[in-house]
Amino acid sequence: MNNNLFGYDHQNTWIHRLSGSSKLFFFLLVSIIAMVSYDTRFICLVLVLSLVLLQQSHIKWAQIRLVVKLIVAFSLLNLVMIYIFSPENGVAIYGTKHVIFGSGFYALTQEQLFYEINLALKYFVTVPLALIFLITTNPSEFAASLNRLGVSYRISYSVSLALRYIPDVQNDYQEISRAQQARGYEISKKGKLMARLTGAVHIIMPLIFTSIAKIDTISQAMELRRFGRNKKRSWYMQRPMTKNDDLVWVATIVIVIIGGWFFHIDGSRFFNPFK
Amino acid sequence: MSEQSGIKFDHVSFQYYSQAEPTLRDINLTINAGEKVLIVGPSGSGKSTLGNLINGIIPHNYRGDLTGTVTVDGINVAQSSVFDLSLKVGTVLQNANDQFVGLTMAEDMAFGMENDDTPVPEMHQRVNQWADYLNLKDHLTQAPQSLSGGQKQRVAMGDVLIDEGDIMLFDEPLAALDPATGYQTIKLIDQLHSEFKMTVVIIEHRLEEVLTQSVDRLIVLNDGQIVANDTPDAILKSDVMQKLGLREPLYIEALKAANVDLNQVTHLDDVEQLAAPHLEQQLAKLATGDPKQPHAASQPLLSIQNLKFGFADQQPLFKDLNLTINQGDHLALVGQNGIGKSTLSKLITGFLTPNRGQISLNGQPLMNDSIKERADHIGYVMQDPDKMISQVLVKAEVGLGLKLRGVSDAEIESRVNAILKICGLYPYRNWPIAALSFGQKKRVTIASILILEPAVIILDEPTAGQDFRHYTEMMQFLTQLNRQGTTLITITHDMHLMLEYANRTVVLGNQGILADTNPVAVLSDTDLCQQADLRPTSLYQLATRFNLNPQTFTDLVIESELGGASHE
Structure with a gap:
């Protein structure tokens, strides 16, 4: 079984060769500043940049098609909901009201449209960034990256260990469920609904016991190899920092500063073309 | 090495807080540096507790009352920590699969060094060096779970060898291994022992396999106390093993069946070297008896036709499998780790659905029956009891x-x-x-x-983790059921079990069924054994040494042993 939870694709572009922590740093800070900012010009800039990076990392459309479609669907749903629940949000933010058509509370205004376009852009800008990080970073490097960004290595390692055990738990669940059916709980379609439900409940206890036994053994195995002994640990898969990594860190900070500079020109997080 | 190195138990008693009685009582034991020691004893005798006192899991993780002192390499275990001790004592846990933490094999081997904050280049260098030594170089980037049984065991050893401690502790290293892999593991342990002068402590009850390589000392525990502590030769000559209901190697049973006086045997711990006056004649006399007649074929009960199955994204395990199991069979299903023995049982019980093929019971097709409906006739005892218990x-x-x-x-x-x-x-x-x-x-x-009184019971490794007394009790009980008409299918790595209790053996291999014959015939076929990772027992070695027909000889020894057992 391979651990391809993140959809990691083993390739050798300059982005793949970057240290995981640089990519995580870039992804986190650039996403945050793009989420905070409502300056269309800045967001478009970052969007172009992230699309270029997506192309640079040799990610194929087939790999991300499903995720992108799901996100587009949910974003559209979200935009519609915002309009339904607060159609005057744009007016409140920009302080003017230019009605395009309709009247009353649900009148479509230029301000609302502009506000929602900004929101949509923000969603679309972070998706390529997240995908680049997940697809180009070896899962083995994930914990190391978190740790280098200051998260305690115990927590970082637990996260990656939990991810690694998900397939195991799924497997155990299947086996236990079938063993319980063999004892007489009819969970298949031949059983009545109530019987199927009580049957399902009885899978939980063995699953918990199996998992606890596993956790007990694994934590003993980890302790027997000194996990938790020192304040610091090194990471076998950690890539050494290169010049490119330094450039990524510098670029990240520059982008954040540009984002902040746009705040300064606008006088707020919002770029207001209606003034 | 100094006088201080090695392991020393000085009047050690230990009682878990959760238990009413002490698990270990007044243990005095010295294991010298560079010695290779085997610890045996019935279930609950305190073997694992003894092991856990060496690596510090007791008293640091499992709480209880500890009196006396355990010293490892001059360090008082109680005053040290699991961390510090792990640099001296490498522990290989019972099930290699449970001890893997890394996403890839290389990371798993580096895990200990990572925790020591070792610089990355040094880790790569040492992982490469040990992977090379253990012949794992081609698998560095593979997930440890995806390796074969033998490779997993070598990774588990590499995990702790890489710390380069002086002491290695193995807690039932053979429990999950097929016979050939078990044999290779024991050979590798011996190689480490002689090449690196390591102190080796093995806790294991498969004596037949462990004694294929020489052991310096055998320590027998019973009820928390050491009842014997001597060379294997001396202990095998005494009646300690028999008294405690521990299983002796098969060749010793053969010697007993042939009425050989064990006290006159030299090199009793090595089947290739043992010698005694008139040994050849006595064994030859035993081998002239008439072996039991093969079972007459009876009614077909469970039939599998044209079965095809493979997990998604993997090579098919079975391409076109055909097998008929008869009423009253006790069939042993054997073959190397991961060849599909458990998968076949899951297909029969409906846990898994085949890609193609028919399975029928008494002529009735089962394919449309749910798991529950099949379970009314076919019982399946899984390997891991925790997965079955819900009350x-x-x-x-x-x-x-x-x-x-x-x-x-x-x-x-x-x-x-x-x-x-x-x-x-x-x-x-x-x-x-x-x-x-x-x-x-x-x-x-x-x-x-x-x-539930099923017509067929499938048992997945029924005797794993059982000591010989419980093993014998359970197998005799199952045999009794079998005689009363219950058909049994036993999945096992235990060649002894297969020889003694099964009347038919099906060997699974890469191309489906490799052989379907009587158990003794399987182990007499060297090519087949090699192909299926089985290993002839010591009876086979003994028979060949004295030019006896291994098949007849094995049959007669087993018969005489079973005869002895039923008179008890």
């Missing part, structure tokens, strides 16, 4: 199947009691299952299947 009390667990089938409470009560008595669990009927040992839990799961 709190023993009584409730065993009676669950009947309750769900709407049997009256009074009848459940009487049938549960009857089964519990047969399985030796009656005194525990009101116990919480969590308080039972692994072997007892396994018997609970067998009892809870037996109570």
Whole structure:
């Protein structure tokens, strides 16, 4: 079984060769500043940049098609909901009201449209960034990256260990469920609904016991190899920092500063073309 | 090496807080540096506790009252820590799969060094060096779980060898391994012992396999005390093993069956070297008896036709498997780790659905029956009892199947009691299952299947984790059921079990069924053994050494042993 939870694709572009922590740093800070900012010009800039990076990392459309479609669907749903629940949000933010058509509370205004376009852009800008990080970073490097960004290595390692055990738990669940059916709980379609439900409940206890036994053994195995002994640990898969990594860190900070500079020109997080 | 190195127990007693009695009582034991020691004893004798006192898991993780001192390499275990001790004592846990933490094999081997904050280049260099030594170089980027049984075991060893401590502790290293892999593991342990002058402590009850390489000392534990501590040769000559109900290697049983006086045998611990006056004649005399007649074929019961199955994204395990199991068979299903023995049982019980093919019982096709409907006729005892147990009390667990089938409470009560008595669990009927040992839990799961009176029972490694006494009891009980008409399919790595109790062996290999014949014939076929990772027993070696027909010889020894057992 391979651990391809993140959809990691083993390739050798300059982005793949970057240290995981640089990519995580870039992804986190650039996403945050793009989420905070409502300056269309800045967001478009970052969007172009992230699309270029997506192309640079040799990610194929087939790999991300499903995720992108799901996100587009949910974003559209979200935009519609915002309009339904607060159609005057744009007016409140920009302080003017230019009605395009309709009247009353649900009148479509230029301000609302502009506000929602900004929101949509923000969603679309972070998706390529997240995908680049997940697809180009070896899962083995994930914990190391978190740790280098200051998260305690115990927590970082637990996260990656939990991810690694998900397939195991799924497997155990299947086996236990079938063993319980063999004892007489009819969970298949031949059983009545109530019987199927009580049957399902009885899978939980063995699953918990199996998992606890596993956790007990694994934590003993980890302790027997000194996990938790020192304040610091090194990471076998950690890539050494290169010049490119330094450039990524510098670029990240520059982008954040540009984002902040746009705040300064606008006088707020919002770029207001209606003034 | 100094006088201080090695392991020393000085008047050590230990009692878990959760137990009423001490698990170890006044243990005095010295294991010298560079020695290779084997610890044996019945279940509950305190073997694992003794091991855990060496690596510090006791008293640091499992709490209890410890008196006396355990010293490892001059360090008092109680005053040290699991961390510090792990640099001296490398522990290989029972099930290699459970000890893997890394996403890839290389990371797993580096895990200890990572925790020591070792610089990355040094880690890569050492991982490469040890992977090379253990012949794992081609698998560095593979997930450890995806490796073969033997490779997993080598990774588990590499995990701790890389710390380059002086002491290696193995807790039942053979438990999950097929015979050939088990043999290779024992050879590798011996190689480490002689090449790096390591102190080796092995806790294991498969003596037949461990003694294929020489062992300096055998320590026998019973009821928390050391009852024997001597060379294997001396202990095998005494009656300690027999008295405690521990299993001796098969060739010793052969010598006993041939009425050889063990006290006159030299090199009793090595089947290739042992010698005694008139040995050849005595063995030859034994081998002239008439072997038992093969079973007459009876009614077909379970038939599998044109079965095809493979997991998604993997090579098919079975391409076109055909097998008929007859009424009253006790069939042993053997083959190397991961070849599909458990998968086949899951296909029969409906846990998995084949890509193609038919399975029928008594001529009735099963393919449209649910798991529950199949379970009324085919019982399946899984390898891991924790996956089957869902109730709190023993009584409730065993009676669950009947309750769900709407049997009256009074009848459940009487049938549960009857089964519990047969399985030796009656005194525990009101116990919480969590308080039972692994072997007892396994018997609970067998009892809870037996109570449904299925026509066929599939047992996945029924005797794993059981000591010889419980093993014998359980196998005799299953044999009795078999004689009364229950058909048994036993998945096993235990060649002894197969020889003694099965009347038919099916060997699974890469191309489906490699052989379907009687057990003795399987082990007499060297090519087949090699192909299926089986290994001839020491009886085979003994017979070939003295130019006897291994097949007849094995048959007669087993017969004489079973005859002896039933008179007890």
